[in-house]
Amino acid sequence: MPDSAREFFSAVFLVIGAFFYLAGTVGLLRFPDVYTRLHALTKADNLGLGFLVLGLAVQAESLAAALKLLLIWPLTLAASATVGYLIARRARALGISPWLRPEDR
Amino acid sequence: MSTGLLYALAGVLLFVMGMAGAIIMAGALRKILAFNIMGSGAFLVLVGLAQRDGIPDPVPQAMVLTGIVVAVASTALALALARRLAADGDEER
Amino acid sequence: MRVAPVLRRTLAFALLWWVLVEGSSVSWGIGLASVGLATFASLRLWPPAHWRISYAGVAAFAGWFLLESAKGAVQVAALAFQRRPDLAPRIIEISLALPAGAATVLIVNVLNLLPGTMCTDVEGKILRVHVLDGRLPVVEEVRAAEARIARMLGVTQ
Amino acid sequence: MTGLELPLALFLMLNLIAALFRVARGPTAADRMLAALLFGTTGVGMLLLLAYAGGHPSLVDVALVLALLAAIAGAAFAGRAWTKESDDA
Amino acid sequence: MNLALVFDLLLALMLLWSAWRALAAPNATRAVVMFIVFGLFLTLAWGRLDAPDIALAEAAIGAGLTGALLLDAVRTLGESAGADAGGARSPWRWPVLAFSPLLAVILVVAVLEAPQQLVDLPAVVERNMGLSGVTHPVTAVLLNFRGYDTLLEVAVLLAALFGLLALAQGAASAATRESFLLHTLARLATPPMIVVAGYLLWAGAHQPGGAFQAAAVLAAAAVLLHLAGLLPAWVAPGRLLRLGLAGGLLVFLAVAILPLAHAPLLTYPPAWAGALILLVETALTVSLGLVLAGLFLFLSGRSLRDEETR
Numbered sequence: 001m002p003d004s005a006r007e008f009f010s011a012v013f014l015v016i017g018a019f020f021y022l023a024g025t026v027g028l029l030r031f032p033d034v035y036t037r038l039h040a041l042t043k044a045d046n047l048g049l050g051f052l053v054l055g056l057a058v059q060a061e062s063l064a065a066a067l068k069l070l071l072i073w074p075l076t077l078a079a080s081a082t083v084g085y086l087i088a089r090r091a092r093a094l095g096i097s098p099w100l101r102p103e104d105r
Numbered sequence: 106m107s108t109g110l111l112y113a114l115a116g117v118l119l120f121v122m123g124m125a126g127a128i129i130m131a132g133a134l135r136k137i138l139a140f141n142i143m144g145s146g147a148f149l150v151l152v153g154l155a156q157r158d159g160i161p162d163p164v165p166q167a168m169v170l171t172g173i174v175v176a177v178a179s180t181a182l183a184l185a186l187a188r189r190l191a192a193d194g195d196e197e198r
Numbered sequence: 199m200r201v202a203p204v205l206r207r208t209l210a211f212a213l214l215w216w217v218l219v220e221g222s223s224v225s226w227g228i229g230l231a232s233v234g235l236a237t238f239a240s241l242r243l244w245p246p247a248h249w250r251i252s253y254a255g256v257a258a259f260a261g262w263f264l265l266e267s268a269k270g271a272v273q274v275a276a277l278a279f280q281r282r283p284d285l286a287p288r289i290i291e292i293s294l295a296l297p298a299g300a301a302t303v304l305i306v307n308v309l310n311l312l313p314g315t316m317c318t319d320v321e322g323k324i325l326r327v328h329v330l331d332g333r334l335p336v337v338e339e340v341r342a343a344e345a346r347i348a349r350m351l352g353v354t355q
Numbered sequence: 356m357t358g359l360e361l362p363l364a365l366f367l368m369l370n371l372i373a374a375l376f377r378v379a380r381g382p383t384a385a386d387r388m389l390a391a392l393l394f395g396t397t398g399v400g401m402l403l404l405l406a407y408a409g410g411h412p413s414l415v416d417v418a419l420v421l422a423l424l425a426a427i428a429g430a431a432f433a434g435r436a437w438t439k440e441s442d443d444a
Numbered sequence: 445m446n447l448a449l450v451f452d453l454l455l456a457l458m459l460l461w462s463a464w465r466a467l468a469a470p471n472a473t474r475a476v477v478m479f480i481v482f483g484l485f486l487t488l489a490w491g492r493l494d495a496p497d498i499a500l501a502e503a504a505i506g507a508g509l510t511g512a513l514l515l516d517a518v519r520t521l522g523e524s525a526g527a528d529a530g531g532a533r534s535p536w537r538w539p540v541l542a543f544s545p546l547l548a549v550i551l552v553v554a555v556l557e558a559p560q561q562l563v564d565l566p567a568v569v570e571r572n573m574g575l576s577g578v579t580h581p582v583t584a585v586l587l588n589f590r591g592y593d594t595l596l597e598v599a600v601l602l603a604a605l606f607g608l609l610a611l612a613q614g615a616a617s618a619a620t621r622e623s624f625l626l627h628t629l630a631r632l633a634t635p636p637m638i639v640v641a642g643y644l645l646w647a648g649a650h651q652p653g654g655a656f657q658a659a660a661v662l663a664a665a666a667v668l669l670h671l672a673g674l675l676p677a678w679v680a681p682g683r684l685l686r687l688g689l690a691g692g693l694l695v696f697l698a699v700a701i702l703p704l705a706h707a708p709l710l711t712y713p714p715a716w717a718g719a720l721i722l723l724v725e726t727a728l729t730v731s732l733g734l735v736l737a738g739l740f741l742f743l744s745g746r747s748l749r750d751e752e753t754r
Contacts (some may be wrong), residue, residue: 020275023274023275023278023279024274024278026278027275027277027278030278031277031278031283031285035318036285036330038316039274039314039328039330040274040278042311042316043267043270043271043273043311043313044271044274044278046267046271046311047267047268047270047271048271062220062221064216064217064219064220065220068218068220071217077311078307080310080311081306081307081308082307084310084316085306085307085310085317085318088317088318088319088328089318089319091318092319092326098288098289098328099285099287100288101285101286
């Protein structure tokens with residue numbers, strides 16, 4: 001790939017990544033309870049990191065360097081999924097009841 | 106202002122904050138946290154001040170690296186002391 | 199002990215080492231030692247099981263997973279940017295068909311990353327799932343995820 | 356280097372700050388545990404961007420270590436100290 | 445305005461904010477959480493200061509060890525140990541609060557007015573790199589130019605562990621049966637952690653990394669295994685563990701003393717320096733990993749209070 005095309009794809013992926021981070025943060029700020037906030041962080045931020053890693057891997061100098069970047073993503077996914085579960089379970093153990101729509105209550 | 110100088114100044118403020126905390130705070134755990142913050146401030150000053158011209162300086166970096174490891178060891182020792190103190194306090198009661 | 203899993207794991211950790219050192223070939227000594235130690239630790243912590251993992255299944259699963267996790271993020275983004283987030287959360291209970299152990303762990307992890315589901319509890323075969331939008335056909339999606347995992351690991355449901 | 360790395364690192368920093376203020380406010384103990392998730396995603400992302408923004412390439416290794424260990428802080432948060440009392444004050 | 449400067453300013457402010465919250469939070473758990481967040485910001489700051497070696501150590505120790513250590517302490521000491529954040533009862537409160545800004549101003553002026561260094565240390569290190577046996581300056585300083593600092597530091601770590609062993613009393617808690625998800629993660633993540641530790645040890649010779657960082661990752665693996673209930677807390681060190689704990693120091697000492705016949709302490713012959721440093725670093729990685737893990741595993745769950753309630 002020529003360098004200009006690489007830079008273009010890299011920039012596109014990075015911006016998409018940043019968008020999902022923003023979505024995660026907005027969700028965290030606006031969602032009503034800890035369970036919904038968990039959804040925001042475990043889904044949006046993780047995809048944000050995925051795109052960010054992809055955007056940087058496009059720029060990487062060697063295949064191994066790119067793979068090293070891409071390796072970080074599944075590691076974070078595994079950690080996020082596990083920690084998300086631990087927090088949700090803990091929240092239930094603490095007796096925090098989930099937020100419901102007024103008509104569902 | 107260079108990056109090094111900025112973090113050195115932040116380090117000064119952290120050091121003073123940690124020192125005040127270590128004197129004022131009552132709980133053992135808070136005192137330990139305050140000491141750690143104080144130490145981190147000193148580390149930032151060490152490295153930041155040496156690099157205020159923007160040239161990385163390996164000597165303070167190596168010192169701080171060992172400092173961090175010693176800090177975690179002393180934190181563990183201090184926590185062990187705090188536990189022993191709490192346990193002895195319970196016995197006297 | 200069978201040789202194949204040992205070889206497979208050694209190869210995987212050697213690949214990890216190659217990626218970490220970014221292809222450098224200096225000083226393989228430490229590399230060999232740590233790959234050996236890692237393989238030993240992995241065999242101790244996770245003795246080889248008698249699954250028949252299908253590689254085509256893994257590839258298909260990975261593609262599906264990437265697509266679904268993108269969907270999940272888009273769903274969250276859409277909800278987050280709505281003027282009034284249209285959430286209809288509820289907690290549902292699903293009885294798992296997958297065998298206990300690794301397959302269950304995998305489905306819990308996968309559900310946490312897939313659109314609109316977040317596991318809060320596992321009791322035996324009962325899975326309690328927090329759902330972002332209870333109006334969507336979540337149970338069907340969980341069943342589909344189960345089927346894919348079963349196919350990939352070669353286990354019967 | 357596309358020139359976007361540093362602005363995006365700054366953008367992630369602003370995200371992290373907003374999220375942390377939210378998380379620190381609670382109201383429940385579980386909300387505060389969400390800080391552990393921010394470590395793994397936003398922290399790692401920022402380190403990677405800094406590495407490619409002309410910083411040291413070794414910051415990728417730092418991000419890798421953080422990603423590998425992110426679960427420990429989370430496990431310690433969720434598994435160890437939280438009780439109902441730590442929520443009241 | 446310069447974006448890098450904005451980033452640095454924000455980061456510095458967040459350092460101060462998280463440190464402040466760690467001191468002023470209303471209960472111990474929240475204080476510890478903010479302290480862990482402080483560690484994350486500190487990692488980023490080291491990255492900005494072109495100090496990836498320190499950032500690596502801070503990331504590994506901050507995320508892997510400090511949090512677990514402090515949260516465990518909160519559990520055994522109880523929230524009361526960290527209570528009274530305001531310190532309203534301390535007679536020193538007002539004098540200290542009045543004096544602190546003054547001290548801050550004095551120190552800030554001192555930092556701003558600090559004279560230039562008389563010796564240009566980076567240049568000196570640079571000139572002597574050829575003799576060090578490695579190509580990464582921080583490792584050269586740690587294990588060659590200022591090797592005796594590192595030697596004594598390892599001794600200090602060991603002393604801290606002995607002190608902790610002497611203090612720890614009561615029964616160590618058995619491994620708790622944790623969530624099966626964490627269990628799985630720990631079993632899956634430990635082998636890659638070993639490879640990463642090996643990589644960091646390998647990296648030390650020519651790029652950021654080395655024994656300390658590798659040891660911190662190994663210790664973190666042990667902490668994760670313990671948190672997941674796979675590794676019980678250590679009660680008393682057996683013979684093998686004792687050898688492992690002290691081995692690094694012994695190898696370092698042997699390497700330091702051997703050239704004494706024809707050179708001062710800790711001068712390696714340049715031809716051998718690389719190999720000797722690798723030997724010392726490998727031994728240190730194992731020993732320091734065990735020492736750091738021991739700091740958590742010997743202490744974990746021990747408290748008389750637990751026994752009384754039982």
